[in-house]
Amino acid sequence: MQSFAIHNLENHHLARPKRAAEDHSLIPPCQAACPLHMDIREYVSLTAQGRVMEALQVIRSGNPFPSICAHVCAHPCENACRRAQVDKPVAIRALKRFAVEFGGDRMVECEAETTHDERVAVVGSGPAGLACAYYLRKLGYLVTVFEAHSQLGGMLRVGIPKYRLPREVLDTEVERLARMGVEIRTNARVVSLDLLFDMGYKAVFLTVGAHQGLRMGIDGEESPGVIDGATFLREVNLGLKPSLGERVAVVGGGNVAIDAARTAIRLGAREVNILYRRSRAEMPADDVEVEQALEEGVQFKFLVLPKKIRRQDGYLKVNCVRMELGEPDARGRRQPVAVEGSDFEMEFDTLVVAIGQAPQMPGGFGVRVGKGSTIVVDPVTLTTNRVGVFAGGDAVTGPATVVQALAAGRQAAGRIDDYLQHRYPKDAAESRETLVGDLRPETIEMIRRIGRIEPPALPPEARTADFTPIEMVYDWEAAVNEARRCLRCGAGAEILFQDKCASCLTCLRVCPYHVPYVDATGAVRIPADQCQACGVCVAECPARAIVLRRPYDRRQVAGELEHVLRSAAQTKPRPLVVGFCCQYGLFGTGSLSDLWREAGGSIWLVPVLCTANVEAHHILRAFEMGAEGVFIASCGEQCARENTEFWVRQRVEKARRVLSEIGLEPERIEVLVPSDHNGSTAAEQLDAFAQRIGTLYLASILMQEVRS
Amino acid sequence: MIVAERKSLEEIRRTIAPYERVLIVGCGTCATVCGAGGEREVALLHAGLRAMEARSGEGWHTFLEFTVKRQCDAEFLDALVDRVREVDAVLSLGCGIGVQAIAERFPTLPVLPGVNTSFMGMAKEWGVWDERCAACGDCRLAETAGICPITRCAKGILNGPCAGTKNGKCEANNEMDCAWVLIYQRLEKLHRLEDMRRYYPPRNFRVIPRPRRIVSKAEVAVGGNNG
Numbered sequence: 001m002q003s004f005a006i007h008n009l010e011n012h013h014l015a016r017p018k019r020a021a022e023d024h025s026l027i028p029p030c031q032a033a034c035p036l037h038m039d040i041r042e043y044v045s046l047t048a049q050g051r052v053m054e055a056l057q058v059i060r061s062g063n064p065f066p067s068i069c070a071h072v073c074a075h076p077c078e079n080a081c082r083r084a085q086v087d088k089p090v091a092i093r094a095l096k097r098f099a100v101e102f103g104g105d106r107m108v109e110c111e112a113e114t115t116h117d118e119r120v121a122v123v124g125s126g127p128a129g130l131a132c133a134y135y136l137r138k139l140g141y142l143v144t145v146f147e148a149h150s151q152l153g154g155m156l157r158v159g160i161p162k163y164r165l166p167r168e169v170l171d172t173e174v175e176r177l178a179r180m181g182v183e184i185r186t187n188a189r190v191v192s193l194d195l196l197f198d199m200g201y202k203a204v205f206l207t208v209g210a211h212q213g214l215r216m217g218i219d220g221e222e223s224p225g226v227i228d229g230a231t232f233l234r235e236v237n238l239g240l241k242p243s244l245g246e247r248v249a250v251v252g253g254g255n256v257a258i259d260a261a262r263t264a265i266r267l268g269a270r271e272v273n274i275l276y277r278r279s280r281a282e283m284p285a286d287d288v289e290v291e292q293a294l295e296e297g298v299q300f301k302f303l304v305l306p307k308k309i310r311r312q313d314g315y316l317k318v319n320c321v322r323m324e325l326g327e328p329d330a331r332g333r334r335q336p337v338a339v340e341g342s343d344f345e346m347e348f349d350t351l352v353v354a355i356g357q358a359p360q361m362p363g364g365f366g367v368r369v370g371k372g373s374t375i376v377v378d379p380v381t382l383t384t385n386r387v388g389v390f391a392g393g394d395a396v397t398g399p400a401t402v403v404q405a406l407a408a409g410r411q412a413a414g415r416i417d418d419y420l421q422h423r424y425p426k427d428a429a430e431s432r433e434t435l436v437g438d439l440r441p442e443t444i445e446m447i448r449r450i451g452r453i454e455p456p457a458l459p460p461e462a463r464t465a466d467f468t469p470i471e472m473v474y475d476w477e478a479a480v481n482e483a484r485r486c487l488r489c490g491a492g493a494e495i496l497f498q499d500k501c502a503s504c505l506t507c508l509r510v511c512p513y514h515v516p517y518v519d520a521t522g523a524v525r526i527p528a529d530q531c532q533a534c535g536v537c538v539a540e541c542p543a544r545a546i547v548l549r550r551p552y553d554r555r556q557v558a559g560e561l562e563h564v565l566r567s568a569a570q571t572k573p574r575p576l577v578v579g580f581c582c583q584y585g586l587f588g589t590g591s592l593s594d595l596w597r598e599a600g601g602s603i604w605l606v607p608v609l610c611t612a613n614v615e616a617h618h619i620l621r622a623f624e625m626g627a628e629g630v631f632i633a634s635c636g637e638q639c640a641r642e643n644t645e646f647w648v649r650q651r652v653e654k655a656r657r658v659l660s661e662i663g664l665e666p667e668r669i670e671v672l673v674p675s676d677h678n679g680s681t682a683a684e685q686l687d688a689f690a691q692r693i694g695t696l697y698l699a700s701i702l703m704q705e706v707r708s
Numbered sequence: 709m710i711v712a713e714r715k716s717l718e719e720i721r722r723t724i725a726p727y728e729r730v731l732i733v734g735c736g737t738c739a740t741v742c743g744a745g746g747e748r749e750v751a752l753l754h755a756g757l758r759a760m761e762a763r764s765g766e767g768w769h770t771f772l773e774f775t776v777k778r779q780c781d782a783e784f785l786d787a788l789v790d791r792v793r794e795v796d797a798v799l800s801l802g803c804g805i806g807v808q809a810i811a812e813r814f815p816t817l818p819v820l821p822g823v824n825t826s827f828m829g830m831a832k833e834w835g836v837w838d839e840r841c842a843a844c845g846d847c848r849l850a851e852t853a854g855i856c857p858i859t860r861c862a863k864g865i866l867n868g869p870c871a872g873t874k875n876g877k878c879e880a881n882n883e884m885d886c887a888w889v890l891i892y893q894r895l896e897k898l899h900r901l902e903d904m905r906r907y908y909p910p911r912n913f914r915v916i917p918r919p920r921r922i923v924s925k926a927e928v929a930v931g932g933n934n935g
């Protein structure tokens with residue numbers, strides 16, 4: 001009789017299965033900072049494993065228009081990323097770009113069925129309006145989008161320059177919406193909401209954005225040749241070619257100012273200056289974009305404020321004053337103050353004023369507006385003072401970001417649904433905690449420094465002739481390596497059953513990052529905010545009291561192994577070789593899997609997230625199920641973790657000892673690395689190993705025949 | 709803590725041979741801490757035995773596994789009651805005390821040791837264990853600066869070092885520190901070097917009457933002396 005019964009070697013939590021199946025991971029800071037609350041850690045991890053389609057799925061489940069965000073998102077996630085405490089934040093936006101391009105986001109079809117009779121009007125087709133339309137349609141409502149301009153997209157269309165957001169990307173999303181059944185009315189400026197209700201709409205979502213350029217309020221601002229940033233960009237984006245002359249100045253320090261300056265360069269202006277009243281450090285514009293503007297020849301004049309404009313001899317004479325930074329104000333921002341008697345004059349052909357925008361509301365809306373002409377709403381329900389009228393996006397917040405607008409649109413769709421279904425708005429309370437707290441210096445010191453990889457971009461010379469998109473996509477290798485930099489914040493190890501802990505202190509001794517500690521009561525603790533999720537303690541804890549916080553990670557190795565063994569049993573390959581293969585880096589993206597195909601199916605790969613998670617009993621399980629040889633392919637020096645190969649070799653030695661005790665040659669287990677001490681590649685090592693196993697297998701068959 | 713080491717699979721195979729269904733029982737205390745018989749080692753042994761059975765082509769055993777909090781107390785063994793009903797023998801990865809405790813708790817059940825109980829000691833570092841105490845019943849650590857010559861001197865002498873000490877190492881094994889040099893160095897730090905010059909009479913080497921028992925509870929006769 002063969003041995004049977006408990007086959008599941010991971011049965012140690014069977015007694016308390018419910019807790020063992022729960023997701024105990026904490027919400028990482030990147031996710032907490034994202035207005036859409038995207039599961040960044042997850043899709044970055046999938047990208048690191050080369051599972052780009054799944055990464056895209058995760059992205060799409062949290063973002064209606066990921067391709068747009070992949071190009072222009074202001075990425076608050078990166079500003080919160082804890083990797084910055086080690087070196088630089090993970091390039092999350094660029095990784096999303098990789099996932100949407102390589103995962104085939106363009107091809108994704110969205111479907112929607114009409115399940116409600118109520119019709120909803122969305123006024124304005126910026127990201128907020130489009131997102132709301134998307135989600136309402138998904139919820140089964142009939143939606144009409146009213147847009148004053150001839151094309152959809154709001155600032156995506158008339159604000160953001162084409163070199164940052166190719167219009168095909170936007171068009172794809174718009175077409176997708178149309179195919180979902182969203183009704184689109186362009187050239188349709190809404191002037192009265194009563195009219196919409198009269199037309200039968202049961203609810204209205206106002207997302208008219210903030211398009212009215214703010215003025216400096218100085219003499220001469222009305223002169224010809226002075227234009228506000230939003231208008232200037234709108235004209236260019238709608239295909240007009242404003243004549244700028246040779247010398248252009250842009251006033252302001254935000255992203256709109258940078259976009260205007262870079263647009264002016266592309267329109268052929270010979271000299272473009274940005275006049276900003278504070279210094280570089282205070283500039284709200286994105287660093288990368290400032291950098292790129294400099295590369296393109298934009299000049300920055302800091303601590304300068306225009307005081308008066310005069311038009312003379314066809315030029316703008318701009319009287320400026322120098323500023324210096326005074327004491328920090330209540331918000332900690334140092335206020336610029338004019339330096340007495342520092343007036344000077346500059347001469348330009350065109351002056352673009354990009355110091356901010358405000359919403360512009362037709363009087364017929366009858367909604368209450370507050371500070372900066374923004375619509376006043378309830379922050380939870382997004383309702384205005386008018387029944388059935390909701391509002392969101394820049395029109396409510398003042399100029400903000402695409403992702404904030406998308407989040408507002410999504411929120412509005414949910415609230416409008418509640419309203420139309422007469423439901424009390426339910427709070428989608430998150431049960432998991434958010435990870436707070438910085439990495440300790442001791443932890444940081446142990447984390448391997450891996451430089452951030454920026455996506456490739458066109459060289460400055462090649463950029464400025466026209467509006468060609470300048471940023472390109474990562475290739476596989478760069479994307480995988482960048483994604484591996486993620487520290488997987490909050491998804492690390494925990495002592496799941498404190499009562500099982502024998503206080504042996506193994507975890508303290510094996511952790512490469514010195515994370516576990518003994519608290520004042522003598523209990524062993526693994527602080528979630530420090531753990532790097534390497535899994536070493538999980539695999540070494542002799543009591544098996546430690547697990548990874550995410551259920552998938554807990555089952556990963558055993559699950560994949562059983563899957564592979566089942567498939568192998570069906571095809572009965574002889575001799576069967578099982579390889580535990582690092583899913584990151586080299587092996588995840590190619591060479592070994594090609595080799596495996598060539599080897600004719602007798603090599604079966606078990607993908608593992610990190611080979612430090614492979615335990616000796618996993619190896620033995622493969623031998624139990626008929627494997628003639630087992631190898632572990634580790635990513636070696638490429639590893640983002642510390643000491644992985646040491647731990648792999650520990651497990652291998654342990655399994656080898658057992659193997660020789662049961663009369664099998666210990667050489668049947670091998671560790672492969674990308675390049676071994678002889679300089680042979682993983683493929684060559686695998687070749688040699690497969691040959692060795694073939695020989696041992698033949699010998700054992702011969703022995704059996706001799707015996708019988 | 710008690711330190712043990714797993715027996716060879718060959719020996720285990722021989723001892724379990726007569727029994728079809730075997731429950732491998734781990735111990736969640738010392739055997740876990742010393743890495744010989746906690747839940748992880750139970751799983752590894754289980755996997756090893758199953759691989760052995762499968763590869764031999766003639767396996768007929770069934771294995772189950774379970775780890776109790778501590779084998780040397782009968783109350784913790786209650787968790788085994790239902791489980792042992794389904795098996796023919798228990799293979800204990802607890803120390804010798806655990807094996808006996810299980811045997812005592814289940815009078816008709818064969819209980820087999822899966823580890824060799826080796827010594828009392830502590831972890832030097834991860835994965836390295838050192839003996840520290842011989843349970844001699846007559847502790848002299850006060851005189852030897854907290855370093856036990858009985859266990860840590862190869863010869864267990866009380867008036868060391870012997871002539872075999874060399875560069876702080878022991879003649880029996882030149883990798884090993886001479887316990888008496890360690891004692892000297894520590895006494896020096898404690899400013900108690902004069903303790904070195906004392907002569908310690910031989911200990912009582914009479915055979916210890918076994919088994920030893922310690923009674924710590926007071927003999928209180930219920931109702932007696934109370935009135």
Ligand SMILES: Cc1cc2nc3c(=O)[nH]c(=O)nc-3n(C[C@H](O)[C@H](O)[C@H](O)COP(=O)(O)OP(=O)(O)OC[C@H]3O[C@@H](n4cnc5c(N)ncnc54)[C@H](O)[C@@H]3O)c2cc1C
Binds near residue numbers: 129149189230393402
């Ligand atoms: C030059 C520029 C660059 C930017 N770059 C970035 C960037 O890189 N990353 C980022 O995250 N954010 C960026 N932003 C900000 C971002 O574009 C906005 O925050 C976002 O578009 C706001 O979305 P919204 O839907 O609220 O409004 P909008 O996008 O402004 O859309 C509002 C729409 O409503 C329409 N509308 C107005 N009134 C009416 C009416 N009465 N009837 C019908 N339609 C009407 C308008 O025509 C417009 O199409 C940039 C903004 C500008 C101006």
Ligand code: SF4
Binds near residue numbers: 031041083486488
């Ligand atoms: S390291 Fe990873 S999980 Fe942590 S904040 Fe950055 S992207 Fe998020």
Ligand code: SF4
Binds near residue numbers: 495506542544
């Ligand atoms: S390794 Fe396991 S048993 Fe040991 S102290 Fe850590 S959690 Fe407790």
Ligand code: SF4
Binds near residue numbers: 492510512515526530
């Ligand atoms: S998972 Fe790794 S980093 Fe986290 S506590 Fe365990 S050994 Fe340390």
